[in-house]
Amino acid sequence: PKTAYVRTKPHLNIGTMGHVDHGKTTLTAAITKVLADRGTGTFVPFDRIDRAPEEAARGITITLTHVEYETDTRHYAHVDMPGHADYVKNMVTGAAQLDGAILVVSALDGIMPQTAEHVLLARQVGVDHIVVALNKADAGDEELADLVELEVRDLLTRHGYPGDTTPVVRVSGLKALEGDPRWTASVEALLDAVDTYVPVPERYLDAPFLLPVENVLTITGRGTVVTGAVERGTVRVGDRIEVLGAGVETVVTGLETFGKPMAEAQAGDNVALLLRGVPRDAVRRGHVVAAPGSVTPHRRFTARVYVLPAREGGRTTPVSTGYRPQFYIRTADVVGRVDLGEKAVARPGDTVTMTVELGREVPLEPGLGFAVREGGRTVGAGTVIAVE
Ligand code: GDP
Numbered sequence: 039p040k041t042a043y044v045r046t047k048p049h050l051n052i053g054t055m056g057h058v059d060h061g062k063t064t065l066t067a068a069i070t071k072v073l074a075d076r077g078t079g080t081f082v083p084f085d086r087i088d089r090a091p092e093e094a095a096r097g098i099t100i101t102l103t104h105v106e107y108e109t110d111t112r113h114y115a116h117v118d119m120p121g122h123a124d125y126v127k128n129m130v131t132g133a134a135q136l137d138g139a140i141l142v143v144s145a146l147d148g149i150m151p152q153t154a155e156h157v158l159l160a161r162q163v164g165v166d167h168i169v170v171a172l173n174k175a176d177a178g179d180e181e182l183a184d185l186v187e188l189e190v191r192d193l194l195t196r197h198g199y200p201g202d203t204t205p206v207v208r209v210s211g212l213k214a215l216e217g218d219p220r221w222t223a224s225v226e227a228l229l230d231a232v233d234t235y236v237p238v239p240e241r242y243l244d245a246p247f248l249l250p251v252e253n254v255l256t257i258t259g260r261g262t263v264v265t266g267a268v269e270r271g272t273v274r275v276g277d278r279i280e281v282l283g284a285g286v287e288t289v290v291t292g293l294e295t296f297g298k299p300m301a302e303a304q305a306g307d308n309v310a311l312l313l314r315g316v317p318r319d320a321v322r323r324g325h326v327v328a329a330p331g332s333v334t335p336h337r338r339f340t341a342r343v344y345v346l347p348a349r350e351g352g353r354t355t356p357v358s359t360g361y362r363p364q365f366y367i368r369t370a371d372v373v374g375r376v377d378l379g380e381k382a383v384a385r386p387g388d389t390v391t392m393t394v395e396l397g398r399e400v401p402l403e404p405g406l407g408f409a410v411r412e413g414g415r416t417v418g419a420g421t422v423i424a425v426e
Pocket residue numbers: 056057058059060061062063064065173174175176177209210211212213
């Protein structure tokens with residue numbers, strides 16, 4: 039029998055972000071190695087984290103790799119994403135639900151375009167705490183690392199983070215993975231910085247249960263399982279839930295986190311829910327599991343949207359009424375038509391109020407963040423003001 043999950047420490051969701059090849063996956067593996075050597079985790083080798091995206095049935099692609107570990111004071115789910123597009127999708131939509139992030143910057147290369155875009159995304163989705171891992175510190179010289187550190191602090195400050203006081207830790211994921219004592223200590227210092235700098239977020243435990251569906255799986259002989267991070271509330275085996283998007287109401291018959299059964303999942307937990315009698319094809323990424331009657335789907339809403347300028351990866355030309363980009367709302371990806379009302383056009387760099395008519399209904403509420411995407415890149419970031 040499987041060992042049940044016992045909640046002894048606060049749980050936080052963190053993740054590595056940063057430019058391709060700066061060492062995110064190597065560092066993730068190194069963290070698990072350092073903690074496994076300390077006896078509070080299981081080593082997850084590089085190629086188990088960085089495997090090609092798994093294709094589940096019906097083309098749902100798993101684009102998040104979670105590893106689990108504990109420090110002395112916290113239990114972490116740590117997500118490492120294979121490619122830049124996965125960051126944009128999973129972070130911006132809130133699928134990654136990061137309570138804090140480790141920004142990995144190669145001390146040899148400095149800030150690169152994806153470094154800057156990930157900081158921007160983090161700001162937009164409300165990741166308030168970033169710890170910097172100045173990686174590959176084994177390979178370059180100190181003066182270069184000093185320059186890169188200044189550059190990173192400045193980048194953070196420009197995006198509204200406290201760049202001057204953000205922890206910046208010089209590490210070598212590669213050498214720590216090889217067991218080098220000096221660099222093992224550097225990864226421990228990084229974890230200490232995460233433990234102390236990233237606070238345990240306020241969890242909305244009393245709110246009705248809500249989980250945006252990230253992935254759907256079938257367990258032979260048991261039924262359909264949906265996975266994702268609990269956005270708010272709590273859920274127990276036996277609870278009634280509805281799946282918005284699928285139009286079904288049913289009962290949760292099983293609950294697990296990282297393969298361990300649990301009695302109750304709460305806001306912030308990464309979980310798998312086994313649902314009674316739901317056909318596999320009925321549920322998809324983008325659907326929302328919620329306490330029955332607690333949320334309402336909508337097609338029309340008003341939002342404030344920041345149209346990204348070209349220097350932040352956005353458009354070079356204005357958008358006007360009739361524009362039809364993709365809206366990434368929680369884990370859903372839906373086309374929508376933009377109405378700018380009297381203003382009629384919005385230039386890159388503008389923040390505007392717009393009305394959006396989505397191609398299908400999704401659960402919406404004031405305050406919810408979303409991304410606007412076009413041709414595979416983020417062109418806007420918005421917040422819902424009102425729903426119709
Ligand atoms: P990712 O794309 O950010 O996940 O980067 P990877 O973890 O795949 O690493 C990219 C390359 O950088 C690989 O060849 C790694 O071996 C190398 N690398 C990663 N961390 C370090 C480090 O701390 N020092 C050195 N010298 N090389 C590293």
